Amino acid sequence: MKGFVRLVGRDLRLSLRQGADAFVAVMFFVLCVVLFPFGVGPEPNVLARIAAGVIWVAALLASLLSLERLFQADYEDGSLELLALGGPPLEAVVLAKTLAHWLVTGLPLIAASPLLAVLMNMPADGMPVLVLTLLAGTPTLSLVGAIGAALTLGARRGGVLLSLLILPLYIPVLIFGAGAIDAAAAGFAARPQLLLLTGLLAAALPLAPLAGAAALRQALE
Numbered sequence: 001m002k003g004f005v006r007l008v009g010r011d012l013r014l015s016l017r018q019g020a021d022a023f024v025a026v027m028f029f030v031l032c033v034v035l036f037p038f039g040v041g042p043e044p045n046v047l048a049r050i051a052a053g054v055i056w057v058a059a060l061l062a063s064l065l066s067l068e069r070l071f072q073a074d075y076e077d078g079s080l081e082l083l084a085l086g087g088p089p090l091e092a093v094v095l096a097k098t099l100a101h102w103l104v105t106g107l108p109l110i111a112a113s114p115l116l117a118v119l120m121n122m123p124a125d126g127m128p129v130l131v132l133t134l135l136a137g138t139p140t141l142s143l144v145g146a147i148g149a150a151l152t153l154g155a156r157r158g159g160v161l162l163s164l165l166i167l168p169l170y171i172p173v174l175i176f177g178a179g180a181i182d183a184a185a186a187g188f189a190a191r192p193q194l195l196l197l198t199g200l201l202a203a204a205l206p207l208a209p210l211a212g213a214a215a216l217r218q219a220l221e
Contacts, residue, residue: 117130
């Protein structure tokens with residue numbers, strides 16, 4: 001457990017020292033959402049109708065930006081081999097790096113989402129559900145993305161390959177996240193979609209570190 005906490009702290013320090021990942025992800029998220037009113041027009045009813053989908057698609061794409069570098073730096077400088085030989089289990093390494101990635105990229109997206117919801121004229125009933133869906137969904141995006149980052153480690157044009165691998169796996173999270181917000185905004189219960197999002201997270205939490213660790217072992221051989 002101490003090794004896990006140290007790994008999370010190390011990755012957080014490196015990310016905050018560079019400062020690029022969190023800033024780029026948030027700026028990309030904000031710009032994606034801000035551009036939509038210019039493309040579809042400022043009609044409040046139209047913006048309110050597409051607000052949930054727009055915010056969720058922007059959050060999904062923003063989470064992709066730093067996934068390629070999730071293991072890349074440690075792979076290039078040999079730290080990943082040292083961790084595989086004498087550190088915590090690779091499953092713990094994958095989980096620690098995924099947690100650090102979510103803290104650096106996922107939490108800022110959640111913090112920025114209410115302001116963007118106001119910009120998109122989202123109904124007030126949908127805003128608390130928006131935050132809840134992002135809290136349940138963005139960790140799943142990071143966990144699934146970690147599998148893709150491990151599978152494409154060392155590959156040429158890994159960023160393009162990573163996107164092709166994991167974007168189809170992101171579709172259920174997108175559907176249930178946007179669906180919960182639309183249901184709440186229309187006055188219906190959002191509980192079924194929220195439970196499904198939580199179920200996806202509960203499934204990804206144990207399976208993603210196992211799959212990611214297996215892919216890392218293959219890349220290190």
